[in-house]
Amino acid sequence: MEGAGGGRWRIDHLSELPKLHCFLLFPLSNFLNLDVPIFRRHCLSMKAVSPTSTPSLKPMLGSSQSGAPATVTATARMARSNPLVHYAQGSDSCGGNRSGWQSSCAILTSKVVSQEQSESLNVPPVSGGVNHGAAVNGHNNGARFPGMNLVPIEKSDSNPLVPQQHQKPLSMTDLSPAPMHGSNLRVAYQGVPGAYSEAAAGKAYPNCQAVPCDQFEVAFQAVELWIADRAVLPVENSLGGSIHRNYDLLLRHRLHIVGEVQLPVHHCLLALPGVRKEFLTRVISHPQGLAQCEHTLTKLGLNVAREAVDDTAGAAEFIATNNLRDTAAIASARAGEIYGLEILEDGIQDDASNVTRFVMLAREPIIPRTDRPFKTSIVFAHEKGTSVLFKVLSAFAFRDISLTKIESRPNHNRPIRLVDDANVGTAKHFEYMFYIDFEASMAEARAQNALAEVQEFTSFLRVLGSYPMDMTPWSPSSSTSHTSSS
Numbered sequence: 001m002e003g004a005g006g007g008r009w010r011i012d013h014l015s016e017l018p019k020l021h022c023f024l025l026f027p028l029s030n031f032l033n034l035d036v037p038i039f040r041r042h043c044l045s046m047k048a049v050s051p052t053s054t055p056s057l058k059p060m061l062g063s064s065q066s067g068a069p070a071t072v073t074a075t076a077r078m079a080r081s082n083p084l085v086h087y088a089q090g091s092d093s094c095g096g097n098r099s100g101w102q103s104s105c106a107i108l109t110s111k112v113v114s115q116e117q118s119e120s121l122n123v124p125p126v127s128g129g130v131n132h133g134a135a136v137n138g139h140n141n142g143a144r145f146p147g148m149n150l151v152p153i154e155k156s157d158s159n160p161l162v163p164q165q166h167q168k169p170l171s172m173t174d175l176s177p178a179p180m181h182g183s184n185l186r187v188a189y190q191g192v193p194g195a196y197s198e199a200a201a202g203k204a205y206p207n208c209q210a211v212p213c214d215q216f217e218v219a220f221q222a223v224e225l226w227i228a229d230r231a232v233l234p235v236e237n238s239l240g241g242s243i244h245r246n247y248d249l250l251l252r253h254r255l256h257i258v259g260e261v262q263l264p265v266h267h268c269l270l271a272l273p274g275v276r277k278e279f280l281t282r283v284i285s286h287p288q289g290l291a292q293c294e295h296t297l298t299k300l301g302l303n304v305a306r307e308a309v310d311d312t313a314g315a316a317e318f319i320a321t322n323n324l325r326d327t328a329a330i331a332s333a334r335a336g337e338i339y340g341l342e343i344l345e346d347g348i349q350d351d352a353s354n355v356t357r358f359v360m361l362a363r364e365p366i367i368p369r370t371d372r373p374f375k376t377s378i379v380f381a382h383e384k385g386t387s388v389l390f391k392v393l394s395a396f397a398f399r400d401i402s403l404t405k406i407e408s409r410p411n412h413n414r415p416i417r418l419v420d421d422a423n424v425g426t427a428k429h430f431e432y433m434f435y436i437d438f439e440a441s442m443a444e445a446r447a448q449n450a451l452a453e454v455q456e457f458t459s460f461l462r463v464l465g466s467y468p469m470d471m472t473p474w475s476p477s478s479s480t481s482h483t484s485s486s
């Protein structure tokens with residue numbers, strides 16, 4: 001990969017990355033108007049993932065994922081020349097066109113497609129119903145890559161080149177990355193150690209190597225540049241609502257949702273040892289942390305300044321590093337342990353069942369199944385704006401598909417539409433992107449039919465992912481604040 005000055009660089013090992021970041025000032029100073037430079041030593045920053053940021057990076061081995069380029073260098077170079085990647089990362093793009101969603105959708109529906117094609121071509125499908133020769137990422141392999149049509153491998157007794165153990169047919173388990181097994185996976189999250197996102201990464205991928213990132217955008221890029229294998233990012237909280245930034249980033253990037261985890265969030269009020277509530281002039285936390293504890297803080301008589309920072313654990317770290325005796329943080333008990341703070345109040349979230357939903361992101365989609373509950377996330381837009389919403393919702397209602405979430409965001413590509421009306425002059429309408437989660441797998445015909453219908457009356461449609469629902473038993477009182485992720 002070429003640096004800004006034309007120099008070539010590669011990343012040697014992940015442990016090198018924190019060094020790159022040590023000169024980045026903690027963004028808290030922006031909020032607090034402090035001159036104190038806080039170094040977030042263990043966080044991936046935009047500089048670390050930027051191809052043009054530094055000439056000092058050295059070689060790094062690529063991921064062991066299928067088809068992974070051996071080095072970051074190769075991938076990043078590929079990203080530069082790949083129009084899809086440019087398209088996904090361009091700030092002026094809102095995510096694609098009809099062929100874009102068809103491409104995403106086709107790999108998700110490959111099971112059904114391949115079965116149909118197998119029947120018509122009289123080719124037996126690979127066990128589990130997936131035929132890789134049929135359609136991958138929306139393209140017929142033979143048509144897209146002439147000469148790359150898959151040829152059935154002959155049995156080993158007639159072909160001595162095929163070892164005996166290769167006779168076992170591939171099963172669905174071989175093809176789908178198991179979402180709950182995270183050993184050796186590098187999982188990017190936003191925040192510093194002790195953040196809830198770190199606990200979510202540990203829940204999604206037990207024993208993973210959690211990779212802290214200082215911004216959501218960095219976590220996306222860490223996966224795109226093969227620095228991490230997955231990202232785990234919050235999308236909504238039961239009290240605080242949607243984390244809008246991540247909805248916008250899902251559209252701007254080309255990662256796929258491959259799973260979800262719901263994490264009970266148990267907040268503590270943390271301060272330096274010896275500090276009492278009466279001493280406090282300010283409470284700092286992630287905006288979601290502040291929102292989730294708003295009423296409790298008032299009930300506690302803490303009518304002090306509330307200031308937003310990048311993440312809950314970062315708030316605790318900031319207090320400790322700067323020895324702030326007039327400030328408390330809203331964060332997990334684990335963050336308190338890590339940064340040497342004491343718990344002034346335990347369980348200060350406004351609702352005991354406070355839960356945040358995170359999505360797991362990967363470079364490749366998983367193959368949807370029907371043997372367990374699946375959820376599918378889509379995003380769409382239409383030139384006629386909200387008038388199309390009723391039709392879209394009907395497509396799901398008629399098929400008895402439950403929706404679990406609807407979110408609208410400004411259409412950054414075209415935020416305003418002028419409507420010429422002869423009677424009242426020119427009116428302005430706001431344009432939206434609509435995000436919907438529904439309870440069905442893309443391997444189900446009813447989901448495919450619903451999307452085929454939705455496609456008829458939308459100008460843009462993209463499947464963000466079809467993935468297993470988090471069905472872990474609900475335990476509202478359990479504190480995640482003590483959870484250690486990896």
Ligand SMILES: O=C(O)C(=O)C[C@]1(C(=O)O)C=C[C@@H](O)C=C1
Nearest residue numbers: 195196197234286288311312356
């Ligand atoms: O600040 C953290 O600890 C985070 O992991 C972020 C975050 C969020 O963005 O919602 C995650 C869970 C909680 O809802 C509070 C904050």
